Amino acid sequence: MSTNASALPLPSALPPIQINRKPLWIALLLVLAGALYLNQTVSWRQGALWIVGALLGVALYHASFGFTQAWRVFVSDRRGAGLRAQMFMLAVGVLLFFPFLAQGSLFGQPVNGLVSPPGVSVLLGAFLFGIGMQLGGGCASGTLFAVGGGNTRMLVTLLFFIIGSVVATANFGWWSTLPALAPTSHIKTWGLAPALIANLAVFALIAWIATVLEKRRHGHVVSFASRTARPASLLQGPWPLIWGGVALVVLNFATLALAGRPWGITSAFALWGAKALDAMGGDVATWAYWSKQAALGAPLRQDVTTVMDIGLMLGALAAASAAGKFAPVWKVPARSLAGAVIGGLLLGYGARLAFGCNIGAYFSGILSGSLHAWLWLPAAFAGSALGVRLRPLFGLAVEKTPAASSC
Numbered sequence: 001m002s003t004n005a006s007a008l009p010l011p012s013a014l015p016p017i018q019i020n021r022k023p024l025w026i027a028l029l030l031v032l033a034g035a036l037y038l039n040q041t042v043s044w045r046q047g048a049l050w051i052v053g054a055l056l057g058v059a060l061y062h063a064s065f066g067f068t069q070a071w072r073v074f075v076s077d078r079r080g081a082g083l084r085a086q087m088f089m090l091a092v093g094v095l096l097f098f099p100f101l102a103q104g105s106l107f108g109q110p111v112n113g114l115v116s117p118p119g120v121s122v123l124l125g126a127f128l129f130g131i132g133m134q135l136g137g138g139c140a141s142g143t144l145f146a147v148g149g150g151n152t153r154m155l156v157t158l159l160f161f162i163i164g165s166v167v168a169t170a171n172f173g174w175w176s177t178l179p180a181l182a183p184t185s186h187i188k189t190w191g192l193a194p195a196l197i198a199n200l201a202v203f204a205l206i207a208w209i210a211t212v213l214e215k216r217r218h219g220h221v222v223s224f225a226s227r228t229a230r231p232a233s234l235l236q237g238p239w240p241l242i243w244g245g246v247a248l249v250v251l252n253f254a255t256l257a258l259a260g261r262p263w264g265i266t267s268a269f270a271l272w273g274a275k276a277l278d279a280m281g282g283d284v285a286t287w288a289y290w291s292k293q294a295a296l297g298a299p300l301r302q303d304v305t306t307v308m309d310i311g312l313m314l315g316a317l318a319a320a321s322a323a324g325k326f327a328p329v330w331k332v333p334a335r336s337l338a339g340a341v342i343g344g345l346l347l348g349y350g351a352r353l354a355f356g357c358n359i360g361a362y363f364s365g366i367l368s369g370s371l372h373a374w375l376w377l378p379a380a381f382a383g384s385a386l387g388v389r390l391r392p393l394f395g396l397a398v399e400k401t402p403a404a405s406s407c
Contacts, residue, residue: 024322050310057145071385077399089248093366102191112260113370118180121176121353127350130379141265141359144313150325152329166269268305362376
């Protein structure tokens with residue numbers, strides 16, 4: 001989706017990768033053990049979803065496919081490779097997802113998209129989420145794969161992501177009374193062909209705008225298919241963004257086939273927080289949000305999102321170890337920790353209000369043909385733009401070019 005693209009120069013000599021063997025073997029054994037356990041105690045599908053989650057962690061880590069940084073470098077420096085990679089991923093995704101969602105079945109199993117009501121809560125929640133992803137240092141998927149990859153600051157973001165999520169469920173009933181439309185699917189409202197054409201046209205428009213603005217600022221564009229800082233390796237990374245985008249679509253499609261719905265992340269955070277609060281004596285079951293959620297009383301191993309989230313972190317741990325990059329640093333500056341706390345709370349609260357995160361509402365929402373996803377995107381981007389400007393207050397860098405990091 002870009003022209004006159006420049007590629008990153010490869011260094012003439014690179015040191016060999018020093019694999020972190022101990023954490024790699026721990027991650028691989030846990031992935032295997034978890035798959036076998038879930039196969040025996042739940043179903044073969046749940047075991048397969050655990051493995052899909054692990055593969056998602058590998059893809060996210062090796063491709064450094066963070067939505068947060070892609071938006072940040074576009075806001076700060078008009079570098080649009082990450083944004084164009086997202087549009088390419090979405091284009092491939094709708095071509096794959098829409099036909100099966102239109103017919104309502106895949107390999108003989110009923111499938112449904114993640115379609116939620118577009119309304120005021122989506123706009124506000126997505127805006128808060130956008131701020132939070134810049135202060136916290138990652139989106140939902142970015143937080144998980146950064147934690148798995150050994151980023152200790154992101155443990156704080158994840159903890160407060162969970163707290164923010166469960167707090168949002170406490171007053172979700174009030175937010176749900178705000179003006180909103182009925183859940184709307186482009187696929188069902190317009191039909192398959194018009195929905196495909198409209199979505200592909202919007203993706204092309206966004207990619208074109210990103211290209212024009214980048215060329216205006218820099219005179220050339222960096223392709224999302226360009227070479228990486230060292231030769232790409234399937235097992236040890238790094239991967240070009242295009243590899244990551246294709247992998248995420250394929251694995252999301254596998255999730256649709258196995259779970260009957262696309263990939264999501266943040267509902268598990270609210271569930272973990274609610275179960276913890278319930279264990280401490282909180283009367284969570286009486287809250288309007290949880291009174292309709294059977295998952296609260298069920299074992300976590302039965303929750304698809306929980307299984308995939310934990311698998312994702314283990315996959316990222318394996319990827320980081322294979323790449324020789326698993327080296328946790330426990331000393332984090334106080335201002336940076338404050339950003340992680342505030343960012344995590346905004347991420348969690350915003351995700352519940354907006355019916356999802358960058359995965360459930362944006363990626364899978366668009367692949368589901370949901371109207372609410374198209375409200376989420378501009379609101380989250382606006383919040384992210386504000387968050388970029390707030391980052392220096394917390395001692396956080398605002399890059400001018402994409403870095404080989406998690407988010």
